[in-house]
Every structure is written in C-alpha cells, then in structure tokens.
Amino acid sequence: MVKTIRLGDPGGERIPLDLDMFPRTAVARSLKEVLVPESWDFARKRAYQSAGYACQHCGKTMSDGAPVYATAVWQFAEECVDGYFVQKLVGVIAVCSECFALKRMWPGLEEAVPRLAEVWEVSCEEAYQRVMEEERLSEERSLKLWALDLSWLEDWGIPSAVKDPCTRVIRDGAVMGEA
Ligand SMILES: [Zn+2]
Numbered sequence: 001m002v003k004t005i006r007l008g009d010p011g012g013e014r015i016p017l018d019l020d021m022f023p024r025t026a027v028a029r030s031l032k033e034v035l036v037p038e039s040w041d042f043a044r045k046r047a048y049q050s051a052g053y054a055c056q057h058c059g060k061t062m063s064d065g066a067p068v069y070a071t072a073v074w075q076f077a078e079e080c081v082d083g084y085f086v087q088k089l090v091g092v093i094a095v096c097s098e099c100f101a102l103k104r105m106w107p108g109l110e111e112a113v114p115r116l117a118e119v120w121e122v123s124c125e126e127a128y129q130r131v132m133e134e135e136r137l138s139e140e141r142s143l144k145l146w147a148l149d150l151s152w153l154e155d156w157g158i159p160s161a162v163k164d165p166c167t168r169v170i171r172d173g174a175v176m177g178e179a
Pocket of ligand 1: 055056057058059060095096097098099100
C-alpha cells in the first residue's frame with residue numbers, strides 16, 4: 001500500500017520508484033488533466049519546492065541537466081463509496097523525465113526491466129515478476145469503476161477545483177459528477 005506523501009521542507013522525502021500502472025477504468029492518469037490550471041500550478045510548484053527541485057526518486061536536479069516534472073501518486077483502494085472504488089491521491093512529487101518514463105514503462109518491457117532491476121536492487125527476474133504482478137493488479141482493477149479522492153490537496157492547503165463538472169470526485173463522503 002502506498003503511503004501518503006508529505007509536502008514538507010525543501011530537500012524533502014525521497015520515494016522509492018514505483019510503477020504508474022492505471023486500470024483502464026481509472027478516472028484519470030494525470031492530475032493536470034483533472035484540476036483547473038490554477039490548482040495544478042499551485043500543486044506542482046509546492047511539489048518542486050518541497051523536493052528542493054530534485055527528482056524524488058533518483059535525486060537528479062535541474063542543474064544535473066535533468067528536467068524535473070511534477071506527477072501525482074495514486075492509490076487504488078479497496079474501499080467503496082456510493083458503489084465506486086476509490087482512486088485516492090496520496091501525493092504530488094517531483095520526478096525527472098527519465099524516472100517518469102520508467103514509471104510508465106515507456107521504454108518497453110525489454111529495456112525497462114534491467115533498469116528497474118538496477119533501481120530496485122533486485123535481479124532482472126525479480127523485476128520482471130514485479131512488473132507482471134503490477135500488470136495483473138491493473139487488469140483486476142480494470143473490472144472496477146473508480147471515483148477520485150482529492151482530499152490530499154486540501155490537507156496541504158491546495159485548492160482542488162476540477163475542470164470538468166462530470167469528473168467523478170468524492171466530496172463529503174458522496175460521489176459527485178456522476179455522468
Ligand atoms: Zn529521477
């Protein structure tokens with residue numbers, strides 16, 4: 001289970017690299033797409049600042065020539081609200097372009113597995129097994145319907161207004177925006 005990520009003092013928390021495998025039924029794959037631009041800007045700037053402008057996975061900084069982006073960390077929880085499972089935002093973190101691509105398996109299985117093995121400090125076989133397990137989980141999750149829990153933003157004083165009123169978001173214990 002993914003733990004909630006703090007937005008703390010600069011130079012903050014390093015987070016083990018995990019894969020971003022989304023169920024096909026996920027509400028969104030990107031927080032940027034969900035939030036109004038002002039909210040996203042607020043969230044991403046807080047994340048860079050909190051991370052000291054360094055990748056929270058590998059530690060590379062902009063001065064190492066590594067462009068650093070902000071990305072959301074989600075948890076696909078077993079809990080149910082109004083018949084929807086909860087796609088819970090648990091953090092916004094700063095990551096370099098290389099780590100981001102790896103999280104999303106963009107280099108493809110053959111190239112990603114040896115790199116993941118290195119990052120996770122496990123054998124290629126073990127890394128491959130972990131990727132397969134994540135794939136199995138996201139297949140399983142694709143059979144469920146999801147609603148967003150964005151309360152993490154409010155916990156850190158970040159406005160959580162969504163662009164599209166039809167986005168399924170849990171507010172005050174109920175699912176809003178049900179189309
Ligand atoms: Zn990195």
